[in-house]
Amino acid sequence: MPPFAAAFAAEGVPLVEHVLDGGVLDLAEPPAPGVWWSRMSASAHTRGHASSVAHTRAVLSWLEASGARTVNGRAVLELELSKVAQLTALAAAGIDVPRTVAVVGADLAAAARRFVADLGGPFVTKHSQGGKGLGVARFSGYEEFADTLASGALEDPFDGVWLLQEFIASADDSVTRAEFVGGEFLYALRADTARGGFQLCPADACAVDPDTGRPVLPPGATVAQEPGETIFSLHEGFDHPVLERYAQFLRRNGIEVAGIESITTADGRVVTYDVNTNTNYNAAVDAAAPRSGPREIARYTGRLLERAGSAA
Ligand SMILES: Nc1ncnc2c1ncn2[C@@H]1O[C@H](COP(=O)(O)OP(=O)(O)O)[C@@H](O)[C@H]1O
Ligand SMILES: [Mg+2]
Structure with a gap:
């Protein structure tokens, strides 16, 4: 936040920071006047802010339903929290994305075996709810992946959604x-x-x-x-x-x-x-x-x- 506080001060725009990491929200209360810019991070849980996503969802829903102007609001938060949402929306806009499968509540090793057989090249794993490289690792083939998975070295995604993705050189x-x-x-x-x-x-x-x-x-x-x-x-x-x-x-x-x-x-x-x-x-x-x-x-x-x- 400090670089933003300095920029807002230099531009003469008032800035009030609200840290959303658990609290009480009265749904009947109208929001204060202003423009509400969300900087919610998908990796907040890795810094001990376990309630941030739920709290931000609640606040943005309340703000938008009250007619307040948000920037990167409620719908954008869902996109931030899901690389599946990002990749599918990018592809729908005609943008070239890496070939990707999402693995949700299914056998990750079996999915990787099928994915590699189909892809025929190196791949990366990552968390759908990512940020700061969560779960990102490169594997040249299935055996290497299976060994790493068996060793317990791969940290599970916060929301349970794994991605297997074509490695782009x-x-x-x-x-x-x-x-x-x-x-x-x-x-x-x-x-x-x-x-x-x-x-x-x-x-x-x-x-x-x-x-x-x-x-x-x-x-x-x-x-x-x-x-x-x-x-x-x-x-x-x-x-x-x-x-x-x-x-x-x-x-x-x-x-x-x-x-x-x-x-x-x-x-x-x-x-x-x-x-x-x-x-x-x-x-x-x-x-x-x-x-x-x-x-x-x-x-x-x-x-x-x-x-x-x-x-x-
Ligand atoms: N498909 C890919 N092929 C090659 N490198 C990748 C690929 N996906 C991610 N990376 C590398 O890993 C980094 C983190 O991945 P990214 O998808 O941006 O996750 P995060 O949201 O954690 O930043 C990227 O900046 C890039 O260097
Ligand atoms: Mg990135």
Whole structure:
């Protein structure tokens, strides 16, 4: 939140933070005036916030039924919480997504055996309710997966939904995150996956191991990051036609703030696999970008606030 508080202050837009992690909500009470921007994270449960999802669902339902203006509201929360919802909505908007099966309350090993036989190549596992690389691991084949599963090393998804997904090989060991605010493309960020692995969190708070003070070597990384070395950069000149599809996808799904992740393959396929509706901006990249994410969010919600004020 601190980068957002600073951006809102700089833009002169009032900001009040509500931490939703359990509480009492009087459904008969009208909400305070304002614009309500949700930054609920799908991985909150991994930071000890077990009630956050249920609490946020309740608050957003109450706000929207009361006619309050939300940004990334109730329907967007469901998308944030489900990669199944993201991938199917992306595909419906004509966007290329990795081949994926969801395994819910069924034999994971048997599903993986069938998936690999059909796919004929490496795959990744992940949690449908993800964020911060939850459950993401790469397997070159069924045997390797079956051994890992049997060893108990795979942590179960919070909501019980596993994904098995085609592994997409990047042409240059990177992924791209395209940032949108108010439906408009701001800039693209490039993340070095050789050093960054599967835990793509651009916020400064995620970069250093709190115990050792050293950069973390996340699962999936192949090269150790040196102190001071950054894995994030501005992806200049990313003006692929997929951006227009993203804009349509966001409009169709009522998503107003998002970072959308893709991998470009050696043969030029741009494959999209993740939609982050509570994006964390990397401070250095954001400062180098033509427009700042937090500043644009402050301006955008500020305009909505003015409109809500003049309508009242
Ligand atoms: N299908 C895939 N092929 C190759 N790498 C992947 C694939 N899916 C995810 N990854 C890698 O794992 C990271 C985390 O996966 P992602 O789906 O974005 O989950 P999260 O919501 O936890 O960020 C990605 O940023 C990327 O580096
Ligand atoms: Mg991601």
